[in-house]
Amino acid sequence: MFSFSELVAATDDFSFARRLGEGGFGPVYKGVLPDGQQVAVKRLARHSGQGLEEFMNEITLIAELQHSNLVRLLGCCIQGEEKILIYEYLTNTSLDAFLFDSTRVYLLDWQRRINIIEGIAQGLLYLHKYSRVRIIHRDLKASNILLDESMKPKISDFGMARIFGQDESRANTKRVVGTYGYMSPEYAMNGIFSEKSDVYSFGVLLLEIVSGRKNTVFVSSTNLSLIELEHAADRPTMSEVISMLTSDVMFLPDPKQPAFYVSKSESGSSQAEIRSDRGSSNCVSITVMEPR
Numbered sequence: 001m002f003s004f005s006e007l008v009a010a011t012d013d014f015s016f017a018r019r020l021g022e023g024g025f026g027p028v029y030k031g032v033l034p035d036g037q038q039v040a041v042k043r044l045a046r047h048s049g050q051g052l053e054e055f056m057n058e059i060t061l062i063a064e065l066q067h068s069n070l071v072r073l074l075g076c077c078i079q080g081e082e083k084i085l086i087y088e089y090l091t092n093t094s095l096d097a098f099l100f101d102s103t104r105v106y107l108l109d110w111q112r113r114i115n116i117i118e119g120i121a122q123g124l125l126y127l128h129k130y131s132r133v134r135i136i137h138r139d140l141k142a143s144n145i146l147l148d149e150s151m152k153p154k155i156s157d158f159g160m161a162r163i164f165g166q167d168e169s170r171a172n173t174k175r176v177v178g179t180y181g182y183m184s185p186e187y188a189m190n191g192i193f194s195e196k197s198d199v200y201s202f203g204v205l206l207l208e209i210v211s212g213r214k215n216t217v218f219v220s221s222t223n224l225s226l227i228e229l230e231h232a233a234d235r236p237t238m239s240e241v242i243s244m245l246t247s248d249v250m251f252l253p254d255p256k257q258p259a260f261y262v263s264k265s266e267s268g269s270s271q272a273e274i275r276s277d278r279g280s281s282n283c284v285s286i287t288v289m290e291p292r
Contacts, residue, residue, distance in 0.1 A: 004079040038089040054159035069123030071156040092147035119153040125238040134164040140201035141182045170194035181215045199235040
């Protein structure tokens with residue numbers, strides 16, 4: 001436990017100059033403890049959509065986890081309305097700060113990108129299979145992947161994560177949380193989440209790392225965004241992903257038709273095609289008003 005006064009001193013009273021960024025939880029500041037140790041201080045914003053439940057959830061979950069590809073929680077502070085988490089400080093901040101920056105993206109050569117992908121996959125595999133409790137992260141995205149001084153990735157932000165029983169394959173919720181673009185369709189539309197929800201998010205993140213584009217950016221030649229190329233039944237498990245990434249020789253199935261895509265008809269209207277689990281397509285015409 002840290003006192004609020006300790007953290008005020010460590011962050012120069014939460015000065016703007018010490019601010020590293022801001023997420024759904026609130027702003028994150030760089031702090032320096034009396035012994036010289038650098039830390040990241042995440043302070044719950046009063047206007048935050050997250051509250052005590054997510055705060056306690058993160059403390060409870062991350063205290064159970066020990067893996068080199070997961071960010072390390074050092075402590076917390078609860079004083080009055082103040083709720084603060086203290087993490088290890090990672091020099092290179094988050095993956096999105098490199099991937100979507102026109103200058104820093106050139107620091108991500110192919111080997112570094114492969115190492116980052118493998119590290120994220122290993123962290124997810126640990127959460128799904130090898131940790132003391134089985135965990136679904138539910139908010140995997142580029143800004144939640146932190147990078148240390150050697151560009152090693154660490155998964156962060158467990159406020160939305162949920163523990164699964166060993167005999168539990170999926171769950172349903174009326175409160176859908178997370179980030180659109182990284183959310184699987186079955187979760188965003190029906191509140192159904194499972195390990196495959198995280199695999200979907202990993203797939204989107206993988207496409208972003210390889211292409212250097214945000215998931216909402218469309219490819220001009222196909223009118224497809226990155227997230228229109230996924231389907232629940234086609235997603236591998238994280239064990240299979242690790243095998244694909246680390247094996248020199250492995251049989252890979254032929255690519256399938258995208259699960260969802262939008263095509264233009266000769267009349268100018270759009271056709272939404274949704275592939276069913278059996279591989280057939282259902283075509284629904286959608287009239288789209290477009291300016292000349």
